[in-house]
Amino acid sequence: MTRLAVLTLLAVLPAGGTAQRGDWPMPAKDYAATRYSDLTEITGANAGRLRPVWSFSTGVLGGHEGQPLVVDHTMYVVTPYPNVLYAFDLTREGYPLKWKYRPAVDPNALGIACCDAVNRGAFYADGKIVYNLLDGHTVAVAAATGKELWKTKIADLSQGETTPVAPLVVKHRVIVGASGGEFGIHGWLKGLDLETGRIVWTAYNIGPDSQVLAKPGTFKPFYDRGTELALTSWPADVWKNGGAPVWGWMSYDADLDLLYYGTGNPAPYNPEQRAGDNKWTASVLARRPEDGTLVWAYQFTPHDSWDYDAASEMILADLTVNGRPRKVLVHFDKNGFAYTIDRATGEVLVAQPFVDVNWAKWVDVATGRPVVDSAKLTGASRGNVKEICPTLEGGKSPASPAAYSPRTGLFYLATNNMCMDYQATEATRIAGTPFIGANTPYHAGRGGYMGAFIAWDAAAGKKVWQTTEPYPVWSGAVVTAGDVAFYGTLDGWFKAADARTGKVLWRFKVGSGVVGNPITYTGRDGKQYVAVYAGIGGDWFLLSGDVRSDDPADVRPPADFMPEIARHTSQGGIVWIFAL
Amino acid sequence: MDLRPVALALVVSAACRGHEAAPAMRHEARVFAGGVAPPAGAPPASENPFRGDRQSAAEGERTFGVMNCDGCHGGGAVGWAGPSLRDGRWRYGGADGDIFQSIYYGQPHGMPAYGGMLPPTAIWKLVTYLQSLEPPANVPTESWR
Numbered sequence: 178m179t180r181l182a183v184l185t186l187l188a189v190l191p192a193g194g195t196a197q198r199g200d201w202p203m204p205a206k207d208y209a210a211t212r213y214s215d216l217t218e219i220t221g222a223n224a225g226r227l228r229p230v231w232s233f234s235t236g237v238l239g240g241h242e243g244q245p246l247v248v249d250h251t252m253y254v255v256t257p258y259p260n261v262l263y264a265f266d267l268t269r270e271g272y273p274l275k276w277k278y279r280p281a282v283d284p285n286a287l288g289i290a291c292c293d294a295v296n297r298g299a300f301y302a303d304g305k306i307v308y309n310l311l312d313g314h315t316v317a318v319a320a321a322t323g324k325e326l327w328k329t330k331i332a333d334l335s336q337g338e339t340t341p342v343a344p345l346v347v348k349h350r351v352i353v354g355a356s357g358g359e360f361g362i363h364g365w366l367k368g369l370d371l372e373t374g375r376i377v378w379t380a381y382n383i384g385p386d387s388q389v390l391a392k393p394g395t396f397k398p399f400y401d402r403g404t405e406l407a408l409t410s411w412p413a414d415v416w417k418n419g420g421a422p423v424w425g426w427m428s429y430d431a432d433l434d435l436l437y438y439g440t441g442n443p444a445p446y447n448p449e450q451r452a453g454d455n456k457w458t459a460s461v462l463a464r465r466p467e468d469g470t471l472v473w474a475y476q477f478t479p480h481d482s483w484d485y486d487a488a489s490e491m492i493l494a495d496l497t498v499n500g501r502p503r504k505v506l507v508h509f510d511k512n513g514f515a516y517t518i519d520r521a522t523g524e525v526l527v528a529q530p531f532v533d534v535n536w537a538k539w540v541d542v543a544t545g546r547p548v549v550d551s552a553k554l555t556g557a558s559r560g561n562v563k564e565i566c567p568t569l570e571g572g573k574s575p576a577s578p579a580a581y582s583p584r585t586g587l588f589y590l591a592t593n594n595m596c597m598d599y600q601a602t603e604a605t606r607i608a609g610t611p612f613i614g615a616n617t618p619y620h621a622g623r624g625g626y627m628g629a630f631i632a633w634d635a636a637a638g639k640k641v642w643q644t645t646e647p648y649p650v651w652s653g654a655v656v657t658a659g660d661v662a663f664y665g666t667l668d669g670w671f672k673a674a675d676a677r678t679g680k681v682l683w684r685f686k687v688g689s690g691v692v693g694n695p696i697t698y699t700g701r702d703g704k705q706y707v708a709v710y711a712g713i714g715g716d717w718f719l720l721s722g723d724v725r726s727d728d729p730a731d732v733r734p735p736a737d738f739m740p741e742i743a744r745h746t747s748q749g750g751i752v753w754i755f756a757l
Numbered sequence: 758m759d760l761r762p763v764a765l766a767l768v769v770s771a772a773c774r775g776h777e778a779a780p781a782m783r784h785e786a787r788v789f790a791g792g793v794a795p796p797a798g799a800p801p802a803s804e805n806p807f808r809g810d811r812q813s814a815a816e817g818e819r820t821f822g823v824m825n826c827d828g829c830h831g832g833g834a835v836g837w838a839g840p841s842l843r844d845g846r847w848r849y850g851g852a853d854g855d856i857f858q859s860i861y862y863g864q865p866h867g868m869p870a871y872g873g874m875l876p877p878t879a880i881w882k883l884v885t886y887l888q889s890l891e892p893p894a895n896v897p898t899e900s901w902r
Contacts, residue, residue, distance in 0.1 A: 285788050288829060288867010291838060335792060359828065602822070607791045609869050611828020722836045723899060730848040731840035734893035744901050 199699025201247045202301040204343045205578060206696070209493035210428035212580035212655045214697045218705035219757060220659040224673040224682040227707070227755050231272055232688075235750035237261065238727055240692050240714020242576050243298030243343060244653065245752065246306070247698040247708075248320065251275060253301070254752055257714065258282060258294030258311045262318060268701050272754075276323030283312035283334060289609065290339040291359035293714045295692075297424075297576070302346035303371060309340040315353050315369060327374035331355070335609050337362050345427035346371060347436060347466040354423020358441040358486065361612035364421030364458075366438065368469055380469035382421035382440045382457050383407045389457070390464070391471045398473050399523040400545035401456075410454040418606050419451065420444035421458040425488030425575040428506070429466065433521055436466045437493075437506055439575070441486035445604035446615035449556040454479040459487045461508060463523065473523035475545060477510045482555040483536055483599065484569035484615070485512035490578040491520075492588065496636045498526045507635040509579055509590055511571030514540055514547070517635045529638030531631065532572035532592050533622050536565055557614070561600040568597035568619045570649065576715055578694060579633075580654040580662065585676050587641055588633040589662045591650035594622040595738070619720075619738045627739065630654070630664050630672075632679060642679035648742060651717060652709075653694025663707055665691020667717060668745035671709055671753065687711035689749030690724070690742075704756055712750040717742075724748055787863035787870045790824070795861055795872025802877065803854035807885040817886030820879055824871065834890055839868065843890035856884045 196202035198215070205212050219227065235241070239257035246253040252265040252272070262278040287294055290311055299308035305317040305326060313332030318325055331353055332338035337360020345352045351369040355362060364382040369375060381388040386396075389407045398406070411419060422441040429436050443451055443458035459478040464471050478485045491506040498505065498517060506520040513534035517527035528540035537547035555562045570593050573579070579590035597617045604614025621627045628650035632641040652665035660676040667690040673683040690713030697707045713724055722733030723743040735743060789795075807813035821827055821834065831837035840848060849859050860880050863870030871880065 283786075284865050285786065285867045288788060288839065288869065290867075293838070335788060605823060605825065607825055607874065609788045609792065610790050610825040612825065613828045616832055719831075719837050722841070723895075728840065728848070730844075730846040731836060732844040732846055732896045733836040733841050734895050735899060741901060743899065 196248050196301060200249070201245070201696045201698050203246070203345070204244060204298045204300065205426060205428070205490065208429040208431065210426060210490045210578070211492060211494070212578060212653065212694070213582050213657070214655065215658040216697055216699060216705045217658045219657060219661050219707070221661060221675045221682060223757055224661050226757050227673060227683050227685070229685060229753060230706070230756050231754040233265070233752045235261070235263070235752065237750045238748040239712065239750070240293040240295040240718055241710035241712030241750050242295040242692050242715055244694040244696050244710070245708050246299055246301050247696065248301045250701050251320070252708070253299055253306050255296050255299050255308050256750065257296055258287060260296055260310045262299070262306060262308065264320070264323060278318050278323045278325065280310055280316060282310045285334055286312035286339050289334050289337055289360065290341065291356065291611070292716050293718045295341045295715050297341055298343040300344045300346045305371070307344050307346060307351055309342060309344060309353060311339050311341060313338055313340050313355065315340070315344065315351060315374065317374060329369060329374040329376065331367055331369070331376065337609060337612070342424050343426070345429065345436070347429050350377065350466045352427055352436060352466060354438070356422045356424040358420040358422040358444055359611050359613050361418035361444040361606045362420060362422060363417055364423060364440060366423055366464070366469065368466060378469040380464060380471065382423070382462065383411065383416045383419045383455070389471055390469045396471045396473070399475065407456045410456040412452055415451050418444060418612065419455060419458065423488070426490035426578055428491050428493055430493055430520060434465060435463045435472060435520065437461060437463050437491040437520065439487035439489055439491065439508065441488050442484045443481050445612045446484055447557050447601040447604055448480060448482040449558060449601070450604065450614070455481065459485055461487060461491055461506070461518070463520070475518065475523045475525070477514070477516065478512050479546060483512070483565060485510065485571070486575055487511070488575035489573060492579060492581050493520060494581055494583070494635070496586070498636050505635070507581070507588060509573045511567070511569070511573070511575060512536070513567045513572035515633055515635060515638065517638065527635065527638040531633055531640060532594060533566045534572070555599045555601045555615070557601045557603050559601070561598055563598045564596055565599055566596040566622055567593060568595045569617055570595060570619070570716060574651055576692065577651050578653040580656040582656040582660070582676055584658060584660060586634065586636070587676070588635055589654040589656050589676065590631060590633065591652055591654065591664055592629045592631055593649040594624065594627055594629060595619050595649060596622050621738065630674065630679070632676070644674065644679045644681060648739060651715065652691040655695045655697055657697055663695040663709070665693070665695065665709055665711070667691070667713060667742060669711065671695070685755070687753050688751050689713050690717065690746040692717065707755045709753055710751065711753060713746050713748055718748065786865065788867060790869040790871045790874045793873030795870050802857065803852070805853040805857070805881050805884050805888070807881050808853065808888065810885060813882045813885040814889040817882035817884070820875070820883050821886055824875065834887060835893065842887050843892055844896050845892045853884060856887060857881065860884070
């Protein structure tokens with residue numbers, strides 16, 4: 178085919194052909210998971226003039242995590258359960274719907290999802306919107322028409338698996354995982370065929386090498402030697418219900434052909450029921466997307482005793498570390514350390530705390546292992562272990578992805594300043610019911626504030642600036658070439674901050690707490706727009722159940738550590754768009 | 758397994774007790790705790806034989822932990838991913854037999870059926886525990902200064 182013929186073909190493609198520069202086609206905008214936009218219209222000088230231009234109620238309550246997609250002047254929004262998919266026509270006055278897709282989702286998923294019925298978003302690829310339903314299905318929907326193209330069962334509710342994770346599509350593979358670290362699942366990642374939805378491969382995160390897809394000569398972790406690491410670091414058979422869910426974010430380096438993702442906690446929370454390192458829970462894994470082959474893995478929190486999932490994003494950046502240019506991935510773990518890791522090998526280059534940490538003294542980069550404070554180890558025989566920082570909500574929530582600006586060289590993220598007590602108890606695995614075994618009350622950390630929005634230098638391992646917030650901060654971030662960063666707060670403010678100083682430039686009260694991730698895109702008029710969901714939920718629906726008002730048969734008291742949050746917000750579900 | 762006769766028996770029994778008849782239940786749509794379905798034809802008792810008995814409530818509280826009820830309903834049944842069970846409000850009825858049946862047969866939206874895991878006596882003690890709980894002080898009204 179001639180070049181002219183190809184161009185002609187592209188010109189006649191239906192809506193939903195190819196993502197453009199000002200679009201937002203995947204959860205983190207790009208495969209490097211930067212959440213960086215090169216749009217420049219909104220700057221520190223004019224952000225104070227931002228105003229809301231549109232809003233839409235999704236009709237659904239519950240935690241509105243995730244983010245919209247924008248492709249070819251259409252905005253795609255996935256709601257929490259029942260996972261309605263809306264397509265808004267951004268070319269018409271009032272942005273009316275082009276279509277909406279209302280899937281049949283098993284309501285039993287509501288009792289299997291640990292932490293509210295959230296969804297972390299969709300992925301646009303090849304004219305399809307691909308996303309997961311909470312009840313263990315992946316669907317592909319035609320972007321132009323809203324017609325379901327395929328639907329594949331990927332997870333088993335009866336074993337405690339649910340699927341709020343956003344897929345990542347690499348070439349013709351749809352990569353998906355399942356939640357259920359609180360239900361004793363046997364965690365996995367699957368690769369589906371984009372055209373048909375067929376499951377091509379399944380790679381478990383724990384268990385024998387044959388299931389983990391760790392092959393001799395191919396699997397080369399930087400710090401570990403030998404075979405059957407994900408089997409021998411567990412008591413016999415315990416790994417079969419050992420957790421290691423996949424519920425965070427994925428990224429991909431095309432040059433190295435490596436897919437990166439983090440795994441969640443080992444099950445149960447009582448570590449005395451699972452002696453050993455429990456590989457590869459609380460770890461980063463690097464796999465080949467084509468067939469799932471494991472290339473390297475690194476465990477952030479060996480024998481996790483604090484529910485420190487490593488589900489946070491792995492942001493790919495090129496940084497100069499100790500005077501040398503390095504291809505790194507940067508990860509802000511629930512355990513409170515920020516890791517800068519060579520993404521080709523898994524070698525830890527920098528690991529420094531980005532919040533107050535006391536469960537470990539430091540991370541030894543020579544061995545890759547944290548130097549644990551034994552007084553903070555938990556277990557059913559150890560009683561109530563007091564004052565552990567950070568809490569199991571994380572120094573940063575994996576649900577709240579960071580952003581990276583190559584202009585400033587800084588990472589932007591929402592953090593939590595809280596500590597916990599941890600009373601572990603013996604847990605019994607009963608399929609389809611929670612498998613937890615811990616009671617973990619929280620309190621505010623040093624300084625009395627519970628959250629912050631910070632800028633982080635991942636080459637030096639240093640915080641550059643911090644804006645404190647009264648409540649834990651649970652939204653994702655976006656940063657732009659106008660050097661403006663955006664984030665939202667649990668008490669319902671959406672804010673623009675100067676990316677170089679942290680100064681808050683503008684804020685707007687969006688009607689419910691923000692646990693979603695802002696995006697920015699170019700409209701048909703050439704203007705820059707910023708969009709975000711409002712809708713408190715996720716863990717904050719569980720912890721502060723008095724933000725709920727929709728059920729007369731479910732009336733809850735306030736959380737003891739933040740008794741006033743319901744003064745400022747209640748549940749909601751609103752899509753907002755802002756512009757100058 | 759075909760549980761339609763059980764569903765029918767339940768609806769009839771509810772009607773006989775003078776309660777509003779529940780909509781036809783779809784047992785096949787419930788999650789079975791431990792993967793074990795409740796035995797067909799179990800007698801749907803309606804009165805709690807242990808009501809008000811402290812010892813039974815204490816045993817029920819232990820079962821609430823061992824059977825992972827607290828994993829969804831929260832410590833002290835104050836509400837978590839599942840609803841509060843100590844606010845004096847009941848989605849599916851608060852009569853003795855209503856609470857028993859919710860535990861035995863499960864409910865939509867993810868409440869597993871425990872009838873295959875627990876004998877009726879243990880379920881009645883769970884009911885006794887839940888009935889012993891005091892509603893939180895700030896229900897139904899919360900006020901701030």
